[in-house]
């Protein structure tokens with residue numbers, strides 16, 4: 001069977017290969033920032049998110065770049081650092097019409113620039129001449145890649161305090177995109193990397209003193225949601241935090257070790273290290289864990305009037321009922337909740353309700369949105385993808401080296417949407433964040 005599994009921009013093993021080396025003469029691109037001032041900053045740049053897990057398989061933001069600004073739809077990816085857009089240059093694998101491509105205009109980042117050198121993984125960064133351009137290559141775990149050149153341009157951002165600020169930000173202009181194997185070519189114009197590496201927009205905004213080094217997303221199960229840089233939208237209570245694994249701080253957001261609970265009970269699936277990757281549509285476990293989970297689910301639905309739907313090409317494991325299903329709520333009662341229990345913090349859990357691991361396809365079947373990562377080349381890695389991150393605000397706090405989450409209604413941006421609904425626009429303020437309090441109980445309860 002030919003399973004067309006979309007894993008857009010599943011981003012591990014990220015390699016940023018920058019051309020050339022030269023003495024590290026840093027240009028003074030970034031203003032020094034004052035830590036005291038940062039602690040008092042409570043403003044965030046906020047973006048509305050479009051997309052869904054099924055049928056699209058990705059979440060995107062409309063990102064403005066340039067002066068005058070143009071909009072680019074970028075896949076949001078907490079599994080990589082570099083943001084890039086398809087480049088209006090002799091371009092291989094560019095899928096967009098010309099007017100949606102980014103046209104560089106004398107704004108190439110130089111090879112000697114701090115960003116070009118600073119991101120380099122190895123020490124062999126050199127520049128033949130100081131005004132060489134800064135080439136980059138990003139490779140994604142699904143064997144896709146983007147190759148291009150770094151440019152710097154205005155990125156107008158709307159902040160929650162009402163200010164519109166247009167800092168100059170470096171990003172990739174990608175002219176050679178490759179997609180192989182099971183990867184479908186992107187229908188987006190690029191990737192918004194949410195990682196914490198030096199090239200990421202997050203790090204750049206932070207070094208300009210505009211935000212705290214915090215990024216969060218809230219992906220709605222009904223599609224859409226929002227994304228923010230900075231810590232202004234974080235509720236003052238109810239979030240559960242767990243420390244990032246130290247090795248993860250540079251490239252990926254990794255938590256662990258965790259144990260899988262099935263219907264609240266311990267399982268043999270233990271010691272998991274989990275990458276939180278909004279660039280992956282589904283959740284992946286290593287083969288051993290995957291088979292254990294599949295066994296648990298299959299044993300549990302025995303005698304529940306579900307039969308395997310082997311003819312549904314959407315995902316590897318699907319079931320049909322006596323009538324065709326319209327949404328996961330039709331099948332919710334057949335399936336048990338999963339949870340991840342993190343060892344480091346006592347009783348800390350992330351609940352994965354049936355909506356967090358099942359989809360209902362256009363054929364009316366229910367399919368398992370947990371996949372075998374080893375089979376698609378991920379080896380022993382486990383990835384928590386969009387499907388399991390839905391309907392939660394997930395916050396990556398790089399300053400405190402921790403990741404937090406809270407069940408949330410991601411359909412509305414706190415403060416902002418509420419304020420627009422009222423009769424006057426008020427300056428959004430942290431005091432309004434109480435709207436999260438009456439939602440589902442926090443995942444940490446127990």
Ligand SMILES: *[C@@H]1O[C@H](CO)[C@@H](O)[C@H](O)[C@H]1NC(C)=O
Nearest residue numbers: 041043159161163209210211
């Ligand atoms: C709003 O927040 C931004 C980013 O932190 C900051 O640069 C700006 O000065 C703030 N504007 C006001 C009016 O406080």
